[in-house]
Amino acid sequence: MGKELNPQTNGFHHHLNGDGPPLPGGDLPDLLVLRPGLLYKVFEQEFLAKFNVLKAFESPLPLDKYLLRHAQAARAILCEAIVTRITADLLLQLPALELVVADGTGVNHIDLAACRRRGIAVTNTGDVFSEDTADYGVGLLIGVMRRLTRADAFVRRGAWPAAGEFPLGLKLRGKRVGIVGLGNIGTKLAKRLEAFGCKVSYNSRTKKQSARYDFHPTVVDLASHSDILIVCCSLTEKTRHLINDGVLSALGKSGILVNIGRGPIVDEKTLVSYLVEGKIAGAAMDVYENEPNVPSELFGLDNVVLSPHRGAFTEEAFGDALKIVMGNLDAFFSNSTLITPVSTNE
């Protein structure tokens, strides 16, 4: 997707690189895309229909040269959440930039302070991914506790008739689940887990008056009172490596860690050693410190579930996200109020 251009979009592309005469559509507003995220790839035609997409990723030029030549007037950038980083240095190369549109919820890849200093607005996709991410958290938890992904591999390799019994799993009901970060996702996750008979408690920056779950003032305290720890906070400088040796040690030998937040919230090297040495019982991860690279020590372990950052990724949520991205861009280019602005004051 997004690599093969049809003749119509080729026309835009030709024009947008400034190498040919203006074509119909030349009065569409510029939208800079450094690297196509999945949202862009899935909906490229929709973006091309409404914007002159400046496809930095298709240019043979080095990025700085590309930006100097083609993006000096770009007022808006669409950025995907996994690899592209919106740094202060990058912003220096985009003197006309006024809007950063993230294609997901997390904005840890964007230097918000630098945006604030420049008066650049930032939008995310609001809450559209939180239901699906909460669902996925439950899927990962059942996956690791009931060994579901390993069971599927066991059947597919034809091992069942010969090997006979596949190992027993662990029961969800009655387990103490500690939620790290009781925001949109954490709250939805807690509601689901209650239906399974899990006992939910949480840690968050502050105690939530509206939550009826037990609050623990530190993550170590939460971990020491939990059978399962589920990370669903956002990544900030305060949460980087929040899940460290002390937390994993408090979680203990029979504990299970699930991460649906961001990879760097967990000290991955320490987690790998805890798993390899059997110092916790298992883990299920959707996110990693250095995506798309996953520590290869994990590949052979039966007590882990490894997912390629798919927590939020359903067809339906992508449709909803597109509406919000387009809504923010429409609002910006028509001088209306952005629908899901992110505070840059943190």
Add this chain to the structure above:
Amino acid sequence: MGKELNPQTNGFHHHLNGDGPPLPGGDLPDLLVLRPGLLYKVFEQEFLAKFNVLKAFESPLPLDKYLLRHAQAARAILCEAIVTRITADLLLQLPALELVVADGTGVNHIDLAACRRRGIAVTNTGDVFSEDTADYGVGLLIGVMRRLTRADAFVRRGAWPAAGEFPLGLKLRGKRVGIVGLGNIGTKLAKRLEAFGCKVSYNSRTKKQSARYDFHPTVVDLASHSDILIVCCSLTEKTRHLINDGVLSALGKSGILVNIGRGPIVDEKTLVSYLVEGKIAGAAMDVYENEPNVPSELFGLDNVVLSPHRGAFTEEAFGDALKIVMGNLDAFFSNSTLITPVSTNE
């Protein structure tokens, strides 16, 4: 497990085969085991401590000869649920039999009519597996909708860095889920699915007055009003191949089937052709018509989750099941009331 005998249990075994002098423990009641199920394997020591276990599975004799020589006085049999069948023919070879103790919930492997005619009581493990089976149903559903087992395989084979994006999944929220069989498991499953924002309706032998979900009088009607069909009824002659061509056709091209009931409830050959030909969107199965054999046409499909009959299998549920099995045996041998008798009038 269960194959290597330690000296102590060897003593029992020697005695039980009737080839040596009586040993201490010889006054323990006989318990016949044709083939060890997982419950027996996990808890063999507990059984050996309370019973003279007649291990037909360890004898070099053909079963009929073994039974004739060693089991004519056996009043109780423990039977596992997957392979052993308690047929009228088998009962003819066990003239003293008064109790069949199943190690699980389902009793479709037991000829209940033949037991009734002989006045043989049957027990199962009651409701101890229904929570875990309902959990597993959700795990299978998220597994197939969010492609979780394939995602895990994708990461483990190191494909993420090179392949880039893994396909999008499907959202649970708002989906219409039809539950086939609103019994213990179906009811618990419905409660969980509501927490995910699914719209639950059901088919059952009769409309349940206590259920607030929409009732559909036939499975075809249920399927035609469902995005997802989850089979969790028991297997009887009436439910054999209940999920047939008509039902799958009504479920349709975007429909998903989950089976946590019993394999033969689904016409497996037809299901495989629907999956291979893309006439339904996906399936997740814990059970199969001819376990442990799974149709190999399914092994290469990305839109299926294949599990080796693990729905009920957690360490905690096995502990609970052991208590019930032992409770029934204790009750029987002390002439008390069985704790989880199964009606043999069906």
